[in-house]
Structures are given as structure tokens and as C-alpha cells.
Amino acid sequence: MDRPRTSTKRWGVAAAALVLTVSLFAAACGGGDSDSSNDSGGSSGDATPVAGGKVTYGLEAENTGGWCLPEGQLAIAGIQVARAIYDTLTIPDENANYVPFLAEAVTPNPTFDSWTIKIRPGIKFSDGSDLNAQVVANNLDAYRGKYPARKPLLFIFVFSNINTVTVTDPMTVTVTTKTPWPSFPAYLFASGRVGIMGQAQLDDPATCDTNLIGTGPFVKKEWKVNEKFVATKNPNYWYKDPSSGAQLPYLDEIEFRPIPDGDARVNALLSGELNAMHTSGAEQIDALRSDRDDGKVSLVESDQYAEVAYGMLNTSKPPFDNINARKAAAYALDRDTFNQVRNLGLFTMASGPFAEGEIGYLEDAGFPEFDLDEAKKYVEKYQQETGQPLEFTLVSTPDPGTVKSAQFIQEQAQKAGAKVNLRQVEQAALINTALGNDWQALSWRNHPGGNPDNQYVWWYTGSPVNFGKFSDPQIDQLLDQGRAEPDKEKAATIYQNINKRFGEQVYNIWLNWTQWDIAGAPQLNGVYGPNNPDGSAPFPGLATGHPVSGLYLGK
Numbered sequence: 001m002d003r004p005r006t007s008t009k010r011w012g013v014a015a016a017a018l019v020l021t022v023s024l025f026a027a028a029c030g031g032g033d034s035d036s037s038n039d040s041g042g043s044s045g046d047a048t049p050v051a052g053g054k055v056t057y058g059l060e061a062e063n064t065g066g067w068c069l070p071e072g073q074l075a076i077a078g079i080q081v082a083r084a085i086y087d088t089l090t091i092p093d094e095n096a097n098y099v100p101f102l103a104e105a106v107t108p109n110p111t112f113d114s115w116t117i118k119i120r121p122g123i124k125f126s127d128g129s130d131l132n133a134q135v136v137a138n139n140l141d142a143y144r145g146k147y148p149a150r151k152p153l154l155f156i157f158v159f160s161n162i163n164t165v166t167v168t169d170p171m172t173v174t175v176t177t178k179t180p181w182p183s184f185p186a187y188l189f190a191s192g193r194v195g196i197m198g199q200a201q202l203d204d205p206a207t208c209d210t211n212l213i214g215t216g217p218f219v220k221k222e223w224k225v226n227e228k229f230v231a232t233k234n235p236n237y238w239y240k241d242p243s244s245g246a247q248l249p250y251l252d253e254i255e256f257r258p259i260p261d262g263d264a265r266v267n268a269l270l271s272g273e274l275n276a277m278h279t280s281g282a283e284q285i286d287a288l289r290s291d292r293d294d295g296k297v298s299l300v301e302s303d304q305y306a307e308v309a310y311g312m313l314n315t316s317k318p319p320f321d322n323i324n325a326r327k328a329a330a331y332a333l334d335r336d337t338f339n340q341v342r343n344l345g346l347f348t349m350a351s352g353p354f355a356e357g358e359i360g361y362l363e364d365a366g367f368p369e370f371d372l373d374e375a376k377k378y379v380e381k382y383q384q385e386t387g388q389p390l391e392f393t394l395v396s397t398p399d400p401g402t403v404k405s406a407q408f409i410q411e412q413a414q415k416a417g418a419k420v421n422l423r424q425v426e427q428a429a430l431i432n433t434a435l436g437n438d439w440q441a442l443s444w445r446n447h448p449g450g451n452p453d454n455q456y457v458w459w460y461t462g463s464p465v466n467f468g469k470f471s472d473p474q475i476d477q478l479l480d481q482g483r484a485e486p487d488k489e490k491a492a493t494i495y496q497n498i499n500k501r502f503g504e505q506v507y508n509i510w511l512n513w514t515q516w517d518i519a520g521a522p523q524l525n526g527v528y529g530p531n532n533p534d535g536s537a538p539f540p541g542l543a544t545g546h547p548v549s550g551l552y553l554g555k
Contacts, residue, residue: 004329015357019074020356021488038176042386046185048244049244049246049250049526049554050250050553050554051246051247051552052252053250053251053253053552053553054251054252054255055251055254055276055520055551055553056255056273056275056276057080057254057256057274057276057277057278057336058257058258058265058269058276058278059077059080059256059257059258059277060076060077060258060260060262060279060280060427061075061077061258061260061428062225062226062258062428063075063077063081064225065078066208066210067081067082067085067209067210068197068201068208068366069086069195069197070139070147070150070196070208071150071152071153072193072209073149073153073154073431073432074193074259075427076278076543076545077256079191079192080256080278080545080546080548081229081231082192082193082195083192083195083216083545083546084216084217084218084231084254084256084548085195085197085212085214085216085218085219085231086214086216087101087102087115087195087214087215087216087239088089088188088190088192088195089102089103089105089106089136089188089194089196090106090185090186090188090189091189091532092186092189092538092539093247093532093534093538093539094496094537094538094540095536096187096305096451096539096541098122098186099534099536100533100534101120101532101533102119102131102196103118103119103120104118104119104121106184106185108119108184110139111180112184112383113178113180113181114174114175114177115174115176115177115181115185115276116172116174116383117133117172117174117175117188118172119131119133119171119173120238121171122238123215123238123239124215125199125214125215126189126214126215126236127213129198129213129327131158131171131175131215132170132171132494133167133168133170133171133172134167134170135196135198135199135202135242136542137166137173138199139196139197139202140173140175142197142202143158143159143194144156144159144162145159146165149203149204149205150202150208153464153506154464154465156248156439156464157457157464158187158190159187159207161178161181161483162175162176162178162515163176163177163178179480179484180483180484180486181318181484182483182485183453183454183483186451186453186454190483191448191545192545195216196215196232196479197212197213197214198215198463201213215237215238216234217233217234217235217237217549218231218232218233218234218253219231219232219234221253223541226258226319227258227281228255228257229255229256230254230255231253231255231256232253233253234249234251235329238247238551241530241550242531242533242535243531248530248549249550250526250549250551251551251552251553257274260397260399260427261399262281262283262284262401263283263295264286265284266275266287266288267520269297269519269520269521270291270297272295272521275524275553276517276518276519276520276524277519277520278516278517278518278545279516279517279519280515280517281401282342282344282346282347282403283344283499284431284517285301285517286344288517288519291519292519293325294523295523297520298517298519298520298521298523298525299520300437300517300518300523300527300542301515301517302515302516302540302541303348303355303381303507303513303515303516304449304541305358305448305449305540305543306355306448306512306514306515306541306543307445307446307448307510307513307514307543308353308355308445308446308510308513309443309512310444310508310509310511311329311442311444311508311509312434312441312444312468312508313329313440313441313506313507313509314469315468315469315470315507316437316469316470317439317440318386318388318440318537319386319390319391322385322386323505323506324378324379324381324382325378325382325390325392326505326506326507327368327374327506328376328378328390329375329392329418329509330368330375330417330506331369331370331371331372331375331378331416332365332370332372332375332412332415332416332418333370333412333413333509334412335348335349335369335370335511336370337370338405338409338412339512341408342401342404342405342408342514346515347512347513347514348512348513349510349511349512350510350511350512351363351364351365352367352502352503353447353455353501353508354449354452354499355513356448357449357452358452359491359492360450360452360454360495360496360498360499361490361496362496362499363497363500365426365496365502366504367502367503372415372416375415375416376416376417379416379417380417389418389419390417390419391418391419391420391421392419392420392440392441393420393421393422393423393439394406394410394420394440394441394443395423395424395425395430395439395441396421396422396425396442397424397426397427397430398424398426399427399441402443403422403424406422406443409428410422430442433516435464435465435467437469442467444508447457448543449541450546452495452498453479453483454482458477459472459498460475460479461473461476468507468508470505471549472501472507474501475498475501478494478495478497478498479498481494482495482498500548502545509549514541516542516544517542518542520548523554524553524554525551525552526551528550529546529547529549529550529551530547530549530550
């Protein structure tokens with residue numbers, strides 16, 4: 001099909017990210033060299049994929065809320081499972097342009113405020129029902145809060161720019177938008193979170209979160225919370241490997257196991273309990289590289305389209321409603337030493353939310369660098385203005401490495417005269433913690449790269465996922481301008497100005513850009529999956545998971 005139908009000539013269709021992905025300072029690692037041992041994303045070097053077998057895949061967390069997608073709060077572990085069960089209308093290619101997947105074409109009008117989605121014919125859901133325009137329209141309405149059977153919480157804002165969704169023929173949906181939206185095709189993927197559910201799941205009043213009906217490569221077999229999620233091969237999967245014509249998926253079964261402790265996940269891989277896993281932890285990556293060199297594991301690494309790890313500040317309450325407190329915290333943290341001590345010096349420290357190579361990146365966006373004297377001055381300014389000592393609580397998970405990172409930050413702030421208390425919550429509870437207001441600072445990981453319009457939902461005033469709760473009219477205006485701007489050079493200036501504004505106002509304490517590794521048994525291949533239907537190569541980023549249809553175990 002014709003790739004320009006998704007406007008790949010415009011920069012605006014590059015990656016969107018609705019990835020409610022949370023982590024801790026120690027676990028959120030970035031930078032390093034992207035690496036894949038061969039083109040198929042594994043290490044065995046088999047030229048021909050092998051059908052059959054089972055992969056047991058270790059995840060960093062459980063997704064206790066299930067997979068009723070419009071109402072879900074999926075971090076990377078939940079997204080990884082979702083990508084086994086559900087397909088999306090579009091999918092990213094190697095350049096983060098969005099090409100049709102379940103859709104046969106996604107075509108804008110000249111002003112980018114009307115989009116025609118042509119559905120690919122002959123596709124069935126796992127319950128045997130047909131994929132057609134009506135079920136796609138119902139899904140889109142469910143995500144935007146206009147379908148009676150579903151009550152989304154977060155997606156209402158994500159798709160608030162949609163004006164109408166109309167079925168124009170049995171296989172065509174037309175979407176109009178309130179403003180020009182060049183990046184709309186990216187939002188039809190949304191980091192793999194906007195999967196298309198079968199009508200029966202969509203209308204399920206009681207078990208939508210567990211009765212999973214998708215068009216994806218696997219079908220749910222069983223789910224035991226905090227133990228395993230097992231899915232078997234979809235024998236009627238619609239997609240074939242474009243390079244060979246082979247029926248996908250290659251595996252007969254995939255089992256996901258939540259193992260929050262990164263070291264335990266690595267040990268399970270080395271013992272043979274797992275034959276695949278993901279990690280973004282520096283200590284695990286360093287160990288796995290040695291294991292790869294010794295021939296014990298395969299390893300696929302990527303820092304492309306990276307997230308940023310950072311300390312997120314709650315600007316709606318003391319002390320971080322005061323800019324002096326925010327600047328004191330920023331100046332107090334020796335980020336380079338943090339990178340050496342906690343990240344083993346493996347990664348690149350962030351200058352802002354946009355990684356190098358992304359629209360909006362600046363080598364120096366004005367973010368405060370470590371200066372203990374300046375930190376002490378801002379602590380004193382805060383105390384003079386408020387009559388209160390600078391004290392705050394940093395929330396992290398109980399992972400031992402993460403706690404050590406929090407303790408490092410605690411010690412640094414105390415040298416500047418600020419008192420830092422530490423509190424731990426389980427990783428599965430971090431999103432709900434952020435949605436509430438009972439916190440002052442959180443360790444976080446978010447904003448994977450691609451089209452910077454994907455950050456609109458995270459930073460706009462009033463968005464439920466503007467977790468830092470800052471209200472900045474200048475950023476709002478720039479986000480509105482950037483969303484409607486199809487010209488790449490003009491957009492670059494807009495998002496660079498947003499980057500500078502973050503440097504000035506210090507809404508977050510930027511740490512490092514992340515790297516994700518997929519480690520497996522030596523014979524694991526196919527991590528990045530097959531080429532896309534239009535012939536383009538698959539997306540090289542791993543921050544929002546990866547397809548599993550092309551995974552196979554070589555001989």
C-alpha cells in the first residue's frame with residue numbers, strides 16, 4: 001500500500017506515546033549503544049525462522065488492572081502483554097512514521113482536520129467476529145468517552161481533539177478533529193495501548209478486563225495474577241511474514257511472568273526458568289553484556305526513541321509550588337556523580353525531555369547544573385519567603401537498587417540544607433499515587449521519543465496525566481502551536497522553546513535517557529518482529545515494548 005497515505009511526508013505522524021510507564025531512578029537507565037546481534041533481533045544467526053515452541057518472558061511488573069483497554073492504565077509490562085493479544089490500526093516504522101496495520105490506509109484531507117480510515121478486509125477477532133468499520137468506530141468512541149458501555153478515565157483527554165467518528169461505509173471510518181492534527185495516525189497506535197477490541201469485549205459489563213478478544217497473534221489461555229499470563233497461538237492470525245510468506249506467529253505459546261526484582265529476573269533467565277526478559281536497569285544491563293560475551297544469552301539493546309528518567313515534582317503543593325524549592329533541588333543534585341554511582345557510568349544524562357536526534361532537543365536547554373553554593377542560596381530564599389524549612393518526601397518503590405538511588409538523592413539534598421524523607425510504594429501503585437495528590441516528589445520514567453505532540457497529554461493544563469500538576473500558559477500555547485504545525489523546521493523551534501521553558505521553571509529534575517534490553521536464551525530471535533505490511537522495517541525503539549509475532553527459538 002501507499003505509504004504517503006499516512007502522511008510520511010509530514011513530520012507530524014511520528015511517534016506518539018501514551019505510556020503510563022513508571023520506574024525508579026535505578027531502574028530507569030538510558031544512553032549507551034544501540035545493539036542487535038543480527039537483523040532478526042536475536043543472536044543465533046538462523047536465516048530461516050523456526051515455527052513452534054514456547055517462550056517464557058519475564059516482565060518487570062504485573063498489570064493488576066487487566067486489559068479493558070479504554071479504561072486501562074498500562075505501564076510497559078501491561079503494554080507488552082497487550083501487544084500479544086491486540087493489533088492497532090497503525091504501527092511505527094524504522095523512522096517513527098506511522099504506516100497502516102489493521103487499517104489499509106489512513107488518509108488526511110489537505111488541512112489535516114479530517115481523516116479517512118480504510119479497514120483492511122478479511123480480518124477476524126479471536127471469537128470469530130469480523131473486523132469492520134462499526135467495531136473500529138465503537139472502539140474509538142470508547143477511548144474518547146463517547147461509547148455508553150465504557151467509561152475511560154485517561155483517554156478522554158488524549159482524544160479530546162476528535163470532533164466526530166462516523167462510519168461512512170462497511171469498511172471505512174471518517175474522523176474529524178477540532179483543530180488540524182497532523183500526528184493523528186500516531187495516536188491510533190499510542191505506544192501499543194490503542195488496541196482494537198472485539199465487540200463482545202467492548203460491551204462486556206463485568207469482565208472486560210479479563211475476557212480478552214483481539215485480532216492479535218495470540219489468544220489468552222489463562223491469567224493468574226502475580227504469577228503468569230499464558231497465551232496460545234492464534235491459528236487464524238491474519239498477518240504473514242512479508243519476507244517469507246510464513247504464517248505468524250511462529251511460537252505456539254507465550255507465557256509472561258511478572259518478576260519485579262531485576263536481579264531475580266536475570267537469574268531466572270540464566271537458570272533456564274525464563275528464555276526471554278526485558279530490563280532497563282544499569283546493573284542488569286552490565287551483567288547481561290558479560291553473559292552475552294560468554295555466549296550465555298542473546299541480547300538486543302536500544303536507546304533509540306528513548307524515555308527520560310527524572311524526578312517528578314508536584315507543583316500544586318508545598319514545597320514545589322515555589323520555584324526556589326525546585327531550583328534548590330536541581331542545583332543540589334550532582335547528576336554526573338549520580339550517573340557514575342547508580343548507573344555505572346553507562347548512560348547519557350538528559351538536558352531535557354527530548355533526546356538527541358528528536359524534535360525539540362537542545363544540548364543546553366538551561367536546566368540548572370550541580371552547584372552546591374547555588375543550591376544553598378535557593379534553600380535560604382525558600383525559607384525567607386515561606387518561613388518554613390525546605391523539607392519534602394521522595395516516593396520510590398522498595399526495590400533495593402532504587403532505594404539506594406533515593407538515598408543518594410537524600411544525601412545530596414541534605415548537603416544543601418534540605419531535609420528529604422523517603423517513602424516506598426509498590427510499582428503497581430505508582431500511577432495511582434501520581435494521579436492523586438499525596439506526594440511531593442516521585443521517581444519516574446516517561447516521554448519516549450518520536451513526534452513531540454505525544455507530550456501534549458502529559459503537560460497541558462488540566463490533563464489528568466499532567467501528573468506534576470503544573471499550569472503554564474506559555475507551554476499550553478506552544479503545545480497548541482506544535483500540534484497544528486506540519487512544517488518540521490517551524491515545529492523544531494516550538495518544541496525547543498518548550499524545552500527551554502522546562503529549564504527555566506524546573507518542573508522536573510532530569511536524570512538520564514533510558515536504554516532497554518531484551519535478553520533471551522542464545523537461540524531467541526525475532527525481537528523486532530517482521531517488516532510492516534507496506535514493506536518498511538520495524539520500529540527500533542524498545543521503550544514501549546516490542547511485537548511478539550516474529551519471536552522464534554532457533555535450533
